[in-house]
Amino acid sequence: MLSGGRGKAGGVKFAATPEEAGRAARGMLAMRINGFPVKQVLVAERLKAEGEFYVGLTIDRASRSVQCVMSAAGGVDIEETSKSAPEKIVTAPVSLAPRAPVVGEGVLMRVFGKKEIATMAADAVAALSRLLYEKDCSLVEVNPYILTRDNKLVAADAKIIIDDNALYKHPDLEALRNSEEYGEGEMAAQRAGLSYVGLDGDIGCMVNGAGLAMATMDLIKLFGGRPANFLDVGGSSNPQKILAAFELLLAGKTVKVICVNIFGGITRCDDIAQGILLAKRQLGIGLPLVVRLTGTNGEKGRAMLADAAIHTQTDMVAAVKKAVELAGAAP
Amino acid sequence: MSILVGRETRVLVQGITGRDGSFHALAMQREGTDVVGGVTPGKGGSQVGTLPVFNTVEEAKAAAGADCSVVFVPAPHASAAIREAADSRIPLIVCITEGIPVLEMVENCQYVNNRGVRLVGPNCPGLATPGACKAGIIPAPVLSKGPVGVMSRSGTLTYEVVARLTAAGLGQSSVVGIGGDPVKGTSFVELLNLFDEDEATEAVVMIGEIGGDDEERAAEYIRHMSKRVVAYVAGKTAPQEKRMGHAGAIISAGRGGVEEKIAVLEDAGVIIVDRPDLVVGALGLR
Numbered sequence: 001m002l003s004g005g006r007g008k009a010g011g012v013k014f015a016a017t018p019e020e021a022g023r024a025a026r027g028m029l030a031m032r033i034n035g036f037p038v039k040q041v042l043v044a045e046r047l048k049a050e051g052e053f054y055v056g057l058t059i060d061r062a063s064r065s066v067q068c069v070m071s072a073a074g075g076v077d078i079e080e081t082s083k084s085a086p087e088k089i090v091t092a093p094v095s096l097a098p099r100a101p102v103v104g105e106g107v108l109m110r111v112f113g114k115k116e117i118a119t120m121a122a123d124a125v126a127a128l129s130r131l132l133y134e135k136d137c138s139l140v141e142v143n144p145y146i147l148t149r150d151n152k153l154v155a156a157d158a159k160i161i162i163d164d165n166a167l168y169k170h171p172d173l174e175a176l177r178n179s180e181e182y183g184e185g186e187m188a189a190q191r192a193g194l195s196y197v198g199l200d201g202d203i204g205c206m207v208n209g210a211g212l213a214m215a216t217m218d219l220i221k222l223f224g225g226r227p228a229n230f231l232d233v234g235g236s237s238n239p240q241k242i243l244a245a246f247e248l249l250l251a252g253k254t255v256k257v258i259c260v261n262i263f264g265g266i267t268r269c270d271d272i273a274q275g276i277l278l279a280k281r282q283l284g285i286g287l288p289l290v291v292r293l294t295g296t297n298g299e300k301g302r303a304m305l306a307d308a309a310i311h312t313q314t315d316m317v318a319a320v321k322k323a324v325e326l327a328g329a330a331p
Numbered sequence: 332m333s334i335l336v337g338r339e340t341r342v343l344v345q346g347i348t349g350r351d352g353s354f355h356a357l358a359m360q361r362e363g364t365d366v367v368g369g370v371t372p373g374k375g376g377s378q379v380g381t382l383p384v385f386n387t388v389e390e391a392k393a394a395a396g397a398d399c400s401v402v403f404v405p406a407p408h409a410s411a412a413i414r415e416a417a418d419s420r421i422p423l424i425v426c427i428t429e430g431i432p433v434l435e436m437v438e439n440c441q442y443v444n445n446r447g448v449r450l451v452g453p454n455c456p457g458l459a460t461p462g463a464c465k466a467g468i469i470p471a472p473v474l475s476k477g478p479v480g481v482m483s484r485s486g487t488l489t490y491e492v493v494a495r496l497t498a499a500g501l502g503q504s505s506v507v508g509i510g511g512d513p514v515k516g517t518s519f520v521e522l523l524n525l526f527d528e529d530e531a532t533e534a535v536v537m538i539g540e541i542g543g544d545d546e547e548r549a550a551e552y553i554r555h556m557s558k559r560v561v562a563y564v565a566g567k568t569a570p571q572e573k574r575m576g577h578a579g580a581i582i583s584a585g586r587g588g589v590e591e592k593i594a595v596l597e598d599a600g601v602i603i604v605d606r607p608d609l610v611v612g613a614l615g616l617r
Contacts, residue, residue, distance in 0.1 A: 004577075056578030059433055061513045061543050064440045069578045079577050136432050141578055166432035168407065197570045210511055211485020211540050214565040215607055221568045222605065230570060234429070263487040263494075265456050265468045266351055266427070295470045295490060316491060317608050 001036035002178060004159065007076055009033045014046055047154055049146045053111065054078045055125060056141035057094060057132050066094040066132065068103045068125060070111040074144045094129055102129040120153050121145075135173065136166030185229075185248055192244035194233055201226025202256040203327050204249035204287075206242075208233050208267045216261045216320060225324035228255045233267075242275020246283055256330040259323035260291045261316055269293050269301030277308055288326045292319035333460035333505045334480070334525040334532070335423060335451070336399060340464045343397035343421070344369040345388065345404050345412045351427075352403035353379045355468050359401075362471045364464050367395035370412075388419040399423040401457060401466050406430035409453065413439050417446045425466045426452035426516070436514040443516060450516025456486035456508040469493070469506060477502015479614065480526035482519055483538035484511055484545065488565060491607050492538055499611040504531040511540075519549035527556050534559040534614050537601070541566025544586040550599035561602045561613045564592050 006012060011033045015021035025041040032038070054074030060067045073081045073088045082089050092107045102125050108118040124142070132140045139161040146156045167174045177190075189196030195210065203225050207213035210232045217227040229252065233245050249258050262272050272293060279285055293301050294314045302312045313319045336342075342359060346352040347369020357380050360366040368383040368391050375386030385391035388400065400421045404412040409428040416424045424443065431439075431453050443450045451458060457467010461474040468486075473494040479501050483489040489508050496503060504526070509517050519537060526532045535558060539546040546564060553560050567589045586592075593603050602613045 054577070058578035059437060059514060061545075062548065064437055064514050066434070066437060067578075082577075133434065136434055138433055139578055143577065163432050163434065165406065165430045166434070169432075199568075199570060207487075209485055209487030211483070211488035211538070211565050212491060214540060214567075214569050215485075215488050215491070215563075217568040218565060219606060227568060263490045265470055265486055265490055266355070267487075294494075295473075295487075317606070 001033055001038060003034040003036055005076075006033060011038070047146050047156060048149050049144070050149050050151075051147040052144035053121075053147065053153075054141075054143045055121070055128065055145050056139065056143065057125075057128050057137075058139045058141075063093070066129075068092050068094050068129075070103075070107075072111050072113070078143060102126045117147065117151065117153065124153065124155070131160070135160075135170060136163045137161060138163045185251065188244070188248055188251075189231070192241060192248075194231060194241065194245055194248070196232075196248060197230040198252065199227055199229055200254060201228040202254050202330070203323050204228045204231075204252055204255040204258040205261070206231050206233060206245050206249060206258065207261045208263065208272075212261065212263060216259070216316070219317065219320045220259070220324060223321055223324045225320075225327050228252050239271055239275035239278050242272055243279045243282065246276075246279035246285065250283060250285070250287070255287065257288045257290065257323050257327045258285070259319065260289070260293070261319060262293050262295070263316075264293075264295030264298060264301075267295070268297040269295060270297045270304060271301075273301035273304040276305060276310065280308065280310070288330065290319050290323040290326065292316055333463065334522070334529050335449075335458055335505060335507065336460050336464040336466050338463040339365075340398045340423075340466070341365050341367045341396050342464065342466050343367055343388065343391050343395070343400040344382075345371075345400055345402045345416065347371055347379050347382065347384055347403070348374050348377070349403055349405070351468075355401075355403065355427075356380075356382060358468075358471070359465050362465055363462075364466070367391070367397055370400075388415045388421065392419050392421065397421055399425065399466050402426040402428055402453075404428060406432075410435045410439050413450065413453075414442055417443045417448050417450075420446060420448060422448050423466070424448060424450045424516070425455070425457045426450060426510075427455060427457055427467060428452075429454040429511075431512070433512065433514050436512060440514060440516055451507065452510040452512075452516060454512045455510030455515070456489060458505060458507040459503075460505045461503050467508070469508070473497055474506065475502040477504065478531065478533035478616065479503045480522075480529065480532040480535040481506040481538070482522045482526070482535065483508050484540050485538060485565065486511075488538055488540075488607065492536060492563065492610050495608055495611055496536075501611060501614065501616055504529060509545075513543060519545045520552050523549055523552045523556065523560075527558060532558065534561065534616060536560075536610055536614070537562040539564040539592060541569050541589050541592075542587050546592040547586050547595050550595045550601065553596070553601055554599040559602065559615065560600075561604060561610055562596050563604050563607055563610055564589050564596075567605075
């Protein structure tokens with residue numbers, strides 16, 4: 001299953017005989033780890049580690065560059081180590097210059113100590129860098145990167161994050177998407193091109209823009225309500241997208257009230273209104289609906305909804321207050 | 332005065348024949364911005380409203396002159412559009428497009444840097460100096476001229492706050508959306524520097540959000556600033572990002588959470604508000 005912290009959650013077991021391995025696998029197949037059901041067990045050779053290293057390539061927002069993070073203190077506690085003993089972490093920018101090493105030999109020597117091991121690590125780092133660029137990854141991480149007793153480096157576990165924005169270039173990778181990693185709602189949202197994360201509250205939110213969506217959720221909480229989700233319908237939203245967004249919210253079993261908060265910029269309020277009318281016709285929308293609609297083509301959008309007897313507001317704070325009130329009064 | 336764009340700025344629109352490009356090019360023109368034309372490869376010689384369309388940025392620059400290019404080109408071609416503008420040495424490139432792969436942005440930032448031009452965005456609403464120039468999609472009715480500098484990582488949340496400033500009679504010197512992507516052309520720190528030196532700006536509003544360390548780095552600058560800074564940071568109730576690898580956490584070194592950001596900002600003397608409608612009162616300008 002695709003989750004970090006597997007080992008700590010009992011997702012890695014050691015066995016000395018095939019029978020022991022069978023028993024351990026049966027036990028694991030009955031488990032849920034970090035919320036995911038275990039469906040497969042990978043059996044691998046147990047490595048006698050002389051040392052556990054960490055190698056990760058990722059994007060550093062501050063320096064706008066790809067950085068290689070390495071440590072001789074790899075393993076499950078690497079994040080704690082980075083806080084308690086930052087001197088054990090070595091970070092170097094990844095070089096793209098042709099024929100130059102991805103990371104300098106001196107840097108590798110500081111982490112891996114011996115020259116022969118540093119040379120092997122250099123090849124691995126070069127391969128990881130190739131993977132990162134060829135497959136548009138935002139993270140490629142090997143942890144632990146094990147040094148065996150016969151002086152070989154072995155990648156014992158790895159994590160890769162593919163940049164969603166680049167998936168259109170890699171249809172083969174898109175096909176690998178694992179539906180279990182996401183909830184049903186999140187998968188449906190992805191298919192519709194929406195950004196959605198389910199929570200456990202009762203006020204369904206539909207907002208344009210991630211910042212305004214988060215501000216809406218924060219305000220709901222501040223007024224004593226509980227948001228049921230994060231849902232960003234994105235920029236130029238066509239009516240079909242709004243319809244899909246309503247389908248998502250109405251599928252949420254805990255949702256009692258739907259709060260739409262749109263401040264049109266590139267999004268045009270008449271598109272949103274058309275989507276709301278479409279949803280009303282096709283889905284019914286049996287829940288109380290609070291609609292805040294303002295910005296680009298706002299008057300037009302509000303007039304369209306007024307014609308269909310859907311009440312709208314122009315103020316976000318008033319709309320959120322109303323939604324919290326309705327959720328409180330709902331059975 | 333203002334920052335980045337003013338009355339004299341000549342604006343070019345890349346991707347002008349698309350749905351969003353044409354709509355907003357005409358809106359900018361209608362609202363008084365000096366829009367000189369647009370670029371769509373293969374559509375040179377045509378027009379959008381009264382605006383001439385060129386095949387390349389170079390042609391547009393030669394024929395009409397341009398100090399700023401606003402990019403509406405869809406994500407698969409947006410990086411090429413940014414680089415084309417940089418090659419033509421357009422001093423300010425504003426990229427509205429969302430969904431550009433982050434590794435492309437790492438290279439794009441390097442590319443514009445090497446050519447000595449500035450990129451704002453991507454995935455941003457652009458910027459505006461009310462009454463003079465708009466290079467982007469911020470709805471004109473929310474804007475008004477005045478003493479408040481606004482910078483934000485979010486598009487629509489910016490409109491929310493700016494509309495409230497305008498309603499309260501507090502106009503803006505300039506409003507800049509830096510964009511929501513992890514790797515972007517311009518950060519808060521660079522804008523703070525510009526606002527700090529701008530005579531028309533009396534106070535600054537910073538609209539941040541969870542993740543990254545733009546706000547934390549801004550705090551270091553604000554510590555030495557005499558102008559008042561008010562900040563709202565969204566994302567207190569945001570679900571935790573699914574944690575996969577460790578490298579991001581190691582590099583960010585405990586930064587990025589809303590509580591951490593607020594603590595660092597308060598320590599630097601920033602006035603924090605927990606609702607977008609409370610920004611107006613906190614500015615103390617009325």
